[in-house]
Amino acid sequence: MIVTVTANPSLDRLVVLGAPLRRGAVQRAQGAAADPGGKGVNVSRVVHAAGAGTVAVLPADQGDPLLVALARLDVPAIPVPVGHEVRSNITVTEPDGTTTKLNAPGPHLASETVQALEDAVVAAADGASWLALCGSLPPGLPDDWYARLMARLGAGPDGPRIAVDTSGAALAASAVRGVALLKPNAEELAELVGRDPVAGAEFESRAAAGDPGPVLDAARELHRATGAAVLATLGGAGALLVTADGAWVATPPRITVRSTVGAGDSSLAGYLIAHERGAQPPECLSLAVAYGAAAAALPGTQAPRPEELAVADVRVTAL
Structure with a gap:
């Protein structure tokens, strides 16, 4: 069972443009959609579509449009009442695949809601193989909330493996x-090892040119510091x-990019x-790379299905 935690879920609203975005102008959209979102929610949607066991833990009131959308997809969820409607994020995609995302901050979580959310996570993690802590933290949660959750769960052979995104x-x-x-x-990896975030762009460009050395050095540094496996996503590289x-480094299959939102998830x-x-x-x-590429080839934050993968076209090289 893969349990996901999304402390700041969203209803992701997609606007598809038939021409490049013109700031300050009025444009007609070619299409629009609304999908349940937030990093952990996206992970659970993909896992569920693959036929594997999952449950998404998140703060949301019964009847919230996000929960209605998840129920329509049959994705199991454990909602914790929050007293506010889940935020809406807006994604605008252009014909060349350029994606602009506007993320709302999310509702402030009261202390009693935070406690209930923590209790729900601990209960759901009992017997799970993986616990994925995903996405931004809403107002009301401290920066070290994920670390506090990990401390509460403890590290032992009987507990779930913990993934953080x-x-x-x-x-x-x-x-x-x-x-x-x-x-x-790439940008986050650069920051984690004390480099300027712009080094992340170099990581991607060098890897795309066949030189993964800089990103490899940074990932190994992070692995040595934490003991964790490091999966560094490099966009189109x-x-x-x-x-x-x-x-190892893996290059993706060739695709036509429609939206990069949710590809990392x-x-x-x-x-x-x-791993399961x-x-x-x-x-x-x-x-991982096959799923990321398949997601980027779909509009909005749709969850790719196994039949949409091009695993045979992913090239993995040992380093």
Whole structure:
């Protein structure tokens, strides 16, 4: 069972433009949609679509449009009442695949809601194989909330493996011993190892040019500091994985990019799905990249299904 935690879920509203975005102008959309979102929710949607066991823990009131959308998809969820409607995020996609995302901050969580959310996570994690702590933290939660959750759960052979996919101060506070998997993007990885965030762009460009050395060095540094496997997603250049057993880089299949929103979440889901099946690290990386590419080829934050993957076209190289 893969349990996901999304402390700041969203209803993701997609606007598809038929021409480039013109600031200050009025434009007609070619299409629009609304999907349940938030990083952990996205992971659970992909895992569920693959036929694997999952449950999404999140703050939301019964009847919230997000929960209605999840129920329509048959994705299991454990909602914790919050007293506010879940935030809406807006994504605008252009014909060339350019994606603009406007994220609302989310409602402030009262102390009693935070306690109830923590209790729900601990209860759901009992017997789980993976606990994925995903996404930004809403107002009312401290930067080290994920770390506090990990401390409460404890690190032992009987507990779930913990994966973390967040950013900024929350990611820095979570990059500690006891985490099984960290999934930064290139910019986040650069920040975690004390580099200027612009180094992340160099990581991606060098990897795309066939030189994964800089991102490999950074991922190995993070692995040594935390003991965690590091799955670094590199956008169109694919992804790189460092574990205690070695390091690998994977290049994605060729696709037409329609929306990059949720691609990293799908990559994390792919890795967890493969690990649940007993796959070795290279195979986990391959499925992660296949899922990320499939998600980028879909509009909005749709969850790619197994039949939409091009696993055979992912190239994995040992480093």
